[in-house]
Amino acid sequence: MHLIFSEHLDFSVNRVIDWLSYYNQQYDKYIGHSTVDDHFAFNDKMITMSFGGTDKKESFIVKNDNQEIDFDSIWFRRPSSDISPFLLDFEHKATYPKDFLEYTIQKRIKVFWDFLGYKLKEKLHQGSFNTTGLNKPIVLQEAQNLGLTIPKTLLTNDKEELKKFFEQCNKKIITKSIDGLIPQHKEKITDNNKHLLAYQLTTLIDNIENTPATFAPSLFQECIDKEYEIRTIFLNGTLYSACIFSQLNEQTKIDMRNRDANHPTRYIPYQLDNKIETSIIKLMNTLNLDYGAIDIIKGLDGHYYFLEINPVGQYGDVSLQCNYYLNKKIAEHLINVQP
Amino acid sequence: MKDESKKHKDFFNIPEHTSIPFDLHYICVSEKENTDDIKKFHYMKKYKSKGVILDFYKKNSNILEIDI
Amino acid sequence: MSTQETNLFFLLFPACIPIKGDQSSIIMDLDRASYLEIPNLLFDILSNDLQKKEVKEIKRIYKNEYDDGIDKYFNFLADNEYGFFTKTPSPFRKPSTEFYSPYKIISSILEIDKDSNYNMSEVFRQLDTLSCQLIQIRIYDSCNLEELAVHVAVLNESSVRTIEIYIPYNDDILEKDLLHFIHQFDRVHLIIYSSKINKKVKISRNSTQKIIYTSNKLTKQSKEIYALKSFTISHQMYYESLHYNTGLFRKTCIDSKGNIKNYLSHQEIFGNVAQNTIEEVVTKEVFQEKYILHNDLIEKCKDCQFRHMCLSNSDIKFDNNKYYKVDTCGFDPYTNSWN
Numbered sequence: 039m040h041l042i043f044s045e046h047l048d049f050s051v052n053r054v055i056d057w058l059s060y061y062n063q064q065y066d067k068y069i070g071h072s073t074v075d076d077h078f079a080f081n082d083k084m085i086t087m088s089f090g091g092t093d094k095k096e097s098f099i100v101k102n103d104n105q106e107i108d109f110d111s112i113w114f115r116r117p118s119s120d121i122s123p124f125l126l127d128f129e130h131k132a133t134y135p136k137d138f139l140e141y142t143i144q145k146r147i148k149v150f151w152d153f154l155g156y157k158l159k160e161k162l163h164q165g166s167f168n169t170t171g172l173n174k175p176i177v178l179q180e181a182q183n184l185g186l187t188i189p190k191t192l193l194t195n196d197k198e199e200l201k202k203f204f205e206q207c208n209k210k211i212i213t214k215s216i217d218g219l220i221p222q223h224k225e226k227i228t229d230n231n232k233h234l235l236a237y238q239l240t241t242l243i244d245n246i247e248n249t250p251a252t253f254a255p256s257l258f259q260e261c262i263d264k265e266y267e268i269r270t271i272f273l274n275g276t277l278y279s280a281c282i283f284s285q286l287n288e289q290t291k292i293d294m295r296n297r298d299a300n301h302p303t304r305y306i307p308y309q310l311d312n313k314i315e316t317s318i319i320k321l322m323n324t325l326n327l328d329y330g331a332i333d334i335i336k337g338l339d340g341h342y343y344f345l346e347i348n349p350v351g352q353y354g355d356v357s358l359q360c361n362y363y364l365n366k367k368i369a370e371h372l373i374n375v376q377p
Numbered sequence: 378m379k380d381e382s383k384k385h386k387d388f389f390n391i392p393e394h395t396s397i398p399f400d401l402h403y404i405c406v407s408e409k410e411n412t413d414d415i416k417k418f419h420y421m422k423k424y425k426s427k428g429v430i431l432d433f434y435k436k437n438s439n440i441l442e443i444d445i
Numbered sequence: 446m447s448t449q450e451t452n453l454f455f456l457l458f459p460a461c462i463p464i465k466g467d468q469s470s471i472i473m474d475l476d477r478a479s480y481l482e483i484p485n486l487l488f489d490i491l492s493n494d495l496q497k498k499e500v501k502e503i504k505r506i507y508k509n510e511y512d513d514g515i516d517k518y519f520n521f522l523a524d525n526e527y528g529f530f531t532k533t534p535s536p537f538r539k540p541s542t543e544f545y546s547p548y549k550i551i552s553s554i555l556e557i558d559k560d561s562n563y564n565m566s567e568v569f570r571q572l573d574t575l576s577c578q579l580i581q582i583r584i585y586d587s588c589n590l591e592e593l594a595v596h597v598a599v600l601n602e603s604s605v606r607t608i609e610i611y612i613p614y615n616d617d618i619l620e621k622d623l624l625h626f627i628h629q630f631d632r633v634h635l636i637i638y639s640s641k642i643n644k645k646v647k648i649s650r651n652s653t654q655k656i657i658y659t660s661n662k663l664t665k666q667s668k669e670i671y672a673l674k675s676f677t678i679s680h681q682m683y684y685e686s687l688h689y690n691t692g693l694f695r696k697t698c699i700d701s702k703g704n705i706k707n708y709l710s711h712q713e714i715f716g717n718v719a720q721n722t723i724e725e726v727v728t729k730e731v732f733q734e735k736y737i738l739h740n741d742l743i744e745k746c747k748d749c750q751f752r753h754m755c756l757s758n759s760d761i762k763f764d765n766n767k768y769y770k771v772d773t774c775g776f777d778p779y780t781n782s783w784n
Contacts, residue, residue: 044426046426047418047426047427048426049428049429051424051426052421052424052426052428053547055423055424056547056548056576057547059423059547059576060547060548060549060576066425067425067426074425076422076425077425195395200399213399213400213403214400215400216398216400234385234406234407234408235406235407235408236389236404236405236406237404237405237407238400238403238404238405239403239405241400241403249399249402250393250399250402251393252393252394252395253393253394253395253397253398253399253402254394254395254396254397254398254399255398256398256399256400257400258399281536281537283458283529300477301526302460302474302476302477302526303476304458304460304476304526305458305459305460306456306458306459306537306538307459307537307538307539307540308536308537308538309535309536309537309538310536311536358680359459359460359540359680360459360540361540361541361542361543361680361684362540363543363545365547366545366547417653419631419632420602421602421603421604422602422603422604423576423603423604424604428604428606429606430606430607430631430632431606431607431632431634431653431654432606432607433578433579433606433607434677434679434680434681434682435677435679435681435682435685435691435756436579436675436677436756437552437553437554437579437580437581437607437609437696438554438581438669438692438708438756438758439669439670439671439672439675439756440581440583440611440663440667440669440670441611441636441638441659441661441663441667441670442659442661442670442672442675443636443657443659443661444674445609445634445655445657
């Protein structure tokens with residue numbers, strides 16, 4: 039059985055399931071806490087891992103109703119770090135505060151959960167169990183160390199330093215979220231029966247005067263005048279790149295799904311320089327990632343600027359537009375077949 | 378999608394503070410059309426999730442001159 | 446843009462594909478689902494290796510006789526986002542032209558008359574197992590909606606995307622009954638033919654489901670319509686059309702007697718649902734013979750500029766070493782006109 043760590047709605051998973059089904063494969067989906075009973079759950083399983091001793095004998099058994107489950111592969115598409123399915127309520131009569139106890143339990147279960155992910159990664163897999171561990175400034179620093187060019191970058195809580203940086207960058211800087219995971223900033227909130235969508239964009243700052251005077255350490259970068267954007271999908275050692283000509287209207291920037299039909303976003307398969315490809319592959323290996331959606335800007339100055347890696351980023355548009363068949367490739371990787 | 382942050386400025390009323398990162402002052406808010414796209418997605422057993430309906434890259438046949 | 450500059454190249458976006466017809470050519474825009482008519486001369490110009498030859502060189506190929514025309518057209522194509530000028534064309538790539546589908550059956554049409562006695566529910570179950578995406582049901586004589594509902598219900602949580610049901614108009618079938626029917630099935634469109642009036646009824650604000658009343662008649666002898674507005678322009682359709690007959694590839698039809706065919710109007714019968722499973726029939730080599738007879742191989746179609754957007758289920762005959770469609774269309778590519 040192939041186990042897919044996904045979330046409630048993720049249509050690219052459907053397209054990979056199409057291919058798993060084409061190859062007559064069994065699969066199951068884990069989306070964290072789910073009320074739907076056709077989803078895989080861990081809290082109803084008996085889980086045993088053993089190792090050590092002089093014979094170093096290892097075992098990892100997950101049982102469902104006394105039946106051992108055989109995992110053919112694991113796809114960490116959108117892994118959940120939510121351990122709440124394990125945290126069922128219990129009766130507590132002692133005077134020791136219940137929330138202290140719960141905190142302690144959570145810590146323990148988190149260790150177990152992470153170890154479970156670590157063991158699952160020993161199987162044939164795609165993606166990473168711990169994607170939330172990616173630290174954006176570390177990624178930028180590592181990218182630079184491995185030969186990639188990154189925009190001038192500043193992390194500070196000092197307004198004076200920010201002002202100096204602003205001047206150095208020709209009065210055009212951007213601020214963006216230090217945490218690269220988009221879904222956390224894209225929540226649907228119901229407010230007075232209206233659905234409000236909160237999201238965060240890379241924001242251009244071209245006037246420093248009316249900006250906050252006091253702030254926690256934040257990330258700033260010079261604004262690169264771009265010729266075009268490049269989206270690169272890294273999949274098991276191979277890079278699939280697309281040059282993206284967007285119409286630079288707000289619509290496209292905010293949400294690709296809302297692009298104007300008359301001004302479509304255009305994609306072109308793109309071949310990055312060998313040197314850049316080698317650096318990206320090294321970076322992905324350093325970060326221990328086998329998948330990532332990578333954003334790069336080709337500057338008007340001719341340089342390629344590495345911006346970021348989204349380890350759970352979408353690949354659907356790049357795959358469709360450039361005819362890369364990434365859904366098929368992911369499925370074939372999971373079932374270990376040669377196309 | 379229109380950025381309607383000004384209209385909903387109270388929705389995220391973020392104070393200037395030494396513990397609040399700079400970028401959080403630039404959260405955008407949009408009104409999402411209520412359930413407009415919801416009908417396009419329906420539960421499909423195969424996916425153990427919702428899938429897209431009434432949409433495919435080609436037709437089945439053009440047996441009558443109608444426009445669906 | 447002045448195309449006099451040296452090192453200036455003009456490239457089409459890969460979603461914009463020039464297709465040559467005998468008399469006239471087009472550029473298909475897969476993103477915008479539209480096309481642009483162009484003269485054959487421009488097709489020839491665009492067929493040069495645009496990635497290797499700068500605009501100046503291309504002009505020279507035509508002995509500089511068409512400099513103004515080339516300037517005008519390239520600028521027009523760039524302004525209207527069919528292509529772009531660049532000084533560095535080398536990183537841009539053409540997409541591969543592969544086409545793969547994970548659906549073992551892509552589309553299916555069922556025919557029902559008053560004598561039909563095959564098990565429709567069972568056919569639906571088999572089609573769903575084979576991942577069929579499109580189903581059309583043509584009902585000729587009277588229609589018992591309640592009975593039909595029992596069968597269609599089999600597809601309720603299937604991965605079928607669209608079910609079109611053709612029903613003959615009858616004074617006894619009230620619109621409220623049709624509405625009651627369609628509300629139970631989220632992926633159904635109803636087409637009421639031989640109606641006294643033409644009208645479209647939308648089911649609800651949030652749905653694209655429709656009941657369409659048409660005065661057109663449907664019989665077993667009805668021929669498919671070929672018209673500009675029935676053409677389909679999409680990424681997958683284009684790549685599929687390069688390798689397969691887009692009408693017949695992985696199509697399975699069941700006639701009123703339960704016979705399994707490539708399409709209802711074809712003479713050849715490959716099995717019957719009463720004796721055979723659909724899977725055993727469609728996996729036979731003889732059933733798949735016509736899959737690969739795409740429009741580039743068929744007389745007349747191969748000279749038509751619409752050949753990669755035209756879906757035809759016609760049978761194909763082999764005569765004097767050439768392929769012909771049995772049911773042909775009213776467009777004549779040799780005069781570029783519709784009869």
